[in-house]
Amino acid sequence: MKIRSKTPLKALACFSATLALSASMVTTSFASDWTPSRAVEYIAPANPGGGWDTLVRTTANVIRSENLSDVNYAAINVPGGGGAVAWAQIARDSRNDHKLFATSPPIILVPLAGTSRFNHTDFTPVARLITDYSIVLVREDSPYQSITDLFDAIGENPRVSIGGGSAAGSMDHISIAGAAAASGLNAASVNYIAFSGGGEAMTSLLGGHVDAVITGAGEASAQLQGGELRALGVSAPERIPGLDVPTYQEQGLDYTFDIWRGVMAPKDISEDALRYYEDLFARMMETDSWAEATERLGWLDAYQGSEEFGEFLDEQLEQFRAVLGDLGLLRN
Amino acid sequence: MESFTNLMYGFSIALDPINLMYVFIGVFAGTLIGMLPGLGPMSALALMIPITFNLNPATGLILMAGVYYGAIFGGSTSSILLNAPGVAGTVATSFDGYPMAQKGMAGKALAIAAYASFVGGTISIIGLMFIAPLLSKVAVSFGPAEYFALMVLGLTAVVSLSDKSLVKGLIAAIMGMMISIVGMDLQTGTERYTFGSIELLEGINFLVVALGIFALAEVFYMLLSGNKSTPKRNAIGSLKLSMAEVKDMAAPVGRSSVLGFFTGVLPGAGATIGSFLGYSMEKRLAKDGDTFGKGNIKGVAAPESANNAACGGSFVPLLTLGVPGSGTTAVLLGALLVMGVTPGPMMLEQRPDVFWGVIASMYIGNIFLLVLNLPLIPYIAKILDAPRPLLLSLILIFCMVGVYGLSFSSFDLVLLLAFGLIGLVMRLYGFPAAPMILGLILGALMEESMRRALQISGGDWSIFIDKPISLVLLIIAALSLGLPVVKKMIQKARA
Numbered sequence: 024m025k026i027r028s029k030t031p032l033k034a035l036a037c038f039s040a041t042l043a044l045s046a047s048m049v050t051t052s053f054a055s056d057w058t059p060s061r062a063v064e065y066i067a068p069a070n071p072g073g074g075w076d077t078l079v080r081t082t083a084n085v086i087r088s089e090n091l092s093d094v095n096y097a098a099i100n101v102p103g104g105g106g107a108v109a110w111a112q113i114a115r116d117s118r119n120d121h122k123l124f125a126t127s128p129p130i131i132l133v134p135l136a137g138t139s140r141f142n143h144t145d146f147t148p149v150a151r152l153i154t155d156y157s158i159v160l161v162r163e164d165s166p167y168q169s170i171t172d173l174f175d176a177i178g179e180n181p182r183v184s185i186g187g188g189s190a191a192g193s194m195d196h197i198s199i200a201g202a203a204a205a206s207g208l209n210a211a212s213v214n215y216i217a218f219s220g221g222g223e224a225m226t227s228l229l230g231g232h233v234d235a236v237i238t239g240a241g242e243a244s245a246q247l248q249g250g251e252l253r254a255l256g257v258s259a260p261e262r263i264p265g266l267d268v269p270t271y272q273e274q275g276l277d278y279t280f281d282i283w284r285g286v287m288a289p290k291d292i293s294e295d296a297l298r299y300y301e302d303l304f305a306r307m308m309e310t311d312s313w314a315e316a317t318e319r320l321g322w323l324d325a326y327q328g329s330e331e332f333g334e335f336l337d338e339q340l341e342q343f344r345a346v347l348g349d350l351g352l353l354r355n
Numbered sequence: 356m357e358s359f360t361n362l363m364y365g366f367s368i369a370l371d372p373i374n375l376m377y378v379f380i381g382v383f384a385g386t387l388i389g390m391l392p393g394l395g396p397m398s399a400l401a402l403m404i405p406i407t408f409n410l411n412p413a414t415g416l417i418l419m420a421g422v423y424y425g426a427i428f429g430g431s432t433s434s435i436l437l438n439a440p441g442v443a444g445t446v447a448t449s450f451d452g453y454p455m456a457q458k459g460m461a462g463k464a465l466a467i468a469a470y471a472s473f474v475g476g477t478i479s480i481i482g483l484m485f486i487a488p489l490l491s492k493v494a495v496s497f498g499p500a501e502y503f504a505l506m507v508l509g510l511t512a513v514v515s516l517s518d519k520s521l522v523k524g525l526i527a528a529i530m531g532m533m534i535s536i537v538g539m540d541l542q543t544g545t546e547r548y549t550f551g552s553i554e555l556l557e558g559i560n561f562l563v564v565a566l567g568i569f570a571l572a573e574v575f576y577m578l579l580s581g582n583k584s585t586p587k588r589n590a591i592g593s594l595k596l597s598m599a600e601v602k603d604m605a606a607p608v609g610r611s612s613v614l615g616f617f618t619g620v621l622p623g624a625g626a627t628i629g630s631f632l633g634y635s636m637e638k639r640l641a642k643d644g645d646t647f648g649k650g651n652i653k654g655v656a657a658p659e660s661a662n663n664a665a666c667g668g669s670f671v672p673l674l675t676l677g678v679p680g681s682g683t684t685a686v687l688l689g690a691l692l693v694m695g696v697t698p699g700p701m702m703l704e705q706r707p708d709v710f711w712g713v714i715a716s717m718y719i720g721n722i723f724l725l726v727l728n729l730p731l732i733p734y735i736a737k738i739l740d741a742p743r744p745l746l747l748s749l750i751l752i753f754c755m756v757g758v759y760g761l762s763f764s765s766f767d768l769v770l771l772l773a774f775g776l777i778g779l780v781m782r783l784y785g786f787p788a789a790p791m792i793l794g795l796i797l798g799a800l801m802e803e804s805m806r807r808a809l810q811i812s813g814g815d816w817s818i819f820i821d822k823p824i825s826l827v828l829l830i831i832a833a834l835s836l837g838l839p840v841v842k843k844m845i846q847k848a849r850a
């Protein structure tokens with residue numbers, strides 16, 4: 024057993040606190056005596072400023088400010104290929120107990136689209152942390168009042184356009200196409216207009232160039248406050264606190280879509296290391312700094328431990344495969 | 356006089372000693388990073404993100420904004436001295452800036468760039484202050500059809516950028532457009548020209564091409580041509596501008612500032628397109644247009660005022676709509692969200708301290724930049740006095756560090772080398788580089804907007820002429836192509 028702290032008493036206190044906390048919260052995890060022996064490389068598979076990067080920097084910051092670990096979690100950006108460049112690097116680094124990376128639906132979507140050889144099964148799921156949901160927005164003067172109005176209109180007129188901030192076959196497109204399929208339409212009947220960023224999609228909606236826009240609920244809150252836009256529905260299982268928007272399910276559409284984010288590690292890391300990280304993130308999410316950060320960023324806690332997260336990812340894979348198949352975008 | 360009261364309130368925040376210090380740090384760091392080729396505002400901002408985590412939002416944005424316009428301000432230096440654009444927005448500056456430096460007028464070129472940047476920056480802040488909410492309407496009035504028309508107008512600049520042979524200019528422009536579509540297609544998810552390589556999935560970074568065909572090609576060319584082609588470089592020349600020169604530049608700087616500001620307001624257009632439009636507009640309007648590209652002072656002044664004005668303009672959609680118009684402002688938006696400020700329609704009411712504080716700080720920052728940069732010019736320009744082997748290696752190192760810093764990919768270094776060789780071949784056979792860069796900037800945007808517009812209209816091409824803004828832009832484009840031809844025909848008929 025290696026306790027690197029100089030004051031054994033403090034370490035012991037930490038240790039028992041860990042035990043108590045994790046026992047109360049995550050039944051599957053137990054406090055192991057493994058601790059990282061050097062700085063942990065914490066990879067955001069994209070450039071600074073995006074979702075993965077924010078997750079990496081925020082969690083690393085909380086871990087540091089709450090003294091949850093003796094070592095530093097060093098944020099490293101490895102952009103390229105929509106994540107594929109980083110995944111290829113990490114896949115070569117199996118059994119490395121000192122490497123983590125931020126992840127979200129693209130780890131499943133990008134391989135399905137045929138542009139990455141690696142998917143979530145090539146890595147170790149550590150924990151799902153947070154989620155956001157899709158929200159469908161229209162202009163205040165739009166004739167559509169509910170999500171069913173919109174899908175009815177699409178059924179009658181295939182030109183009704185829905186803009187999104189990412190490429191065809193990526194999250195926004197899957198989310199809205201899946202919802203359309205759940206409402207009885209053909210997923211491919213959604214006239215999805217891909218913009219190169221959520222911002223461009225939003226200005227196009229504000230200017231009346233597209234009929235609706237699909238985006239993350241977190242990003243949309245400022246726009247909704249402005250009063251120029253109206254939300255038709257949100258893909259959450261129940262209403263999001265502080266956001267007065269009905270869910271799809273309330274409107275009779277049995278469909279939810281999670282824009283989840285979590286942490287993964289290379290394949291075949293040691294069982295002890297996995298338990299350590301699983302537990303570390305569980306403890307992190309109990310802290311005040313985390314609560315304050317999620318409040319600021321509009322994140323919703325959605326913790327899942329390694330095993331549960333892995334099963335969730337397998338389900339997601341099947342769901343996405345089906346929608347991409349309907350869209351004719353499945354290449355793998 | 357409400358704006359005035361608000362501005363005074365803004366100054367009360369910006370003049371707070373802490374904020375004043377951060378403006379200074381921001382513009383200083385920005386201008387330094389901007390001077391290094393390849394390290395643009397985006398990487399500069401990314402470096403600042405960890406610092407802003409612990410700042411209050413107004414101070415944080417003041418710092419980040421300072422870094423952003425500081426980097427654009429400083430970006431001209433390496434374009435002028437080394438023909439190695441520091442940021443995408445200063446590529447056009449190298450067209451006349453580098454020839455000026457080679458003629459021994461480096462000091463003057465740098466001084467002009469500094470003054471023009473200052474004027475462009477200041478004009479854009481005035482615009483931001485008075486008409487930002489109004490301008491957000493302009494920004495949203497541009498949909499896919501309008502963007503397509505704007506890109507067509509931008510492409511007409513190929514004519515003025517191809518100095519000798521129009522055919523060679525067009526070939527270069529089309530090559531640029533082809534390079535711009537490398538990567539995954541947004542509308543279908545199809546890979547184009549990637550040859551199965553994941554490094555090419557996100558396309559080829561603009562700066563890899565620009566540094567390759569400008570800076571690296573220049574290095575290769577100098578190596579090939581030996582000593583004879585390089586003039587004596589030790590003269591930096593005077594920084595002073597004559598009254599006639601100031602008069603000559605006043606109108607171009609004014610026009611380009613306004614043009615740059617408006618392009619900056621449009622999401623997706625930004626400093627690069629603004630500077631190219633400014634340059635080609637002035638080249639056409641100037642009586643001595645044929646000396647553009649050979650060291651005309653207006654060819655430095657126009658793009659420099661345009662790109663700095665565009666930088667200010669890009670704050671309009673960010674602050675009033677909450678939407679980022681470019682990669683750089685997307686990083687800014689991310690940082691603001693982390694600090695707990697949500698830019699958007701409500702920001703003026705919810706966080707007037709951030710909005711007005713930043714605007715006021717920009718006035719101060721621009722003055723800092725001018726005061727900081729002017730005295731430094733003679734020292735920075737001394738780099739040209741370095742012995743040639745040293746200078747060439749220095750350019751090489753700058754380019755490689757800059758390119759590697761874009762995405763830490765050694766693959767990009769291979770691409771840089773390849774574009775250096777392509778640039779050399781183009782130069783040896785008289786193909787102009789500028790139209791290729793223009794095609795590269797506009798190509799993908801033009802194609803994407805065209806397909807988006809057609810997808811919205813259900814394949815009906817009339818969308819491009821049904822929309823008034825699009826129609827007007829297309830008419831201007833047709834006129835700017837047609838008029839010179841008609842003029843020539845009339846001249847011929849008279850003769």
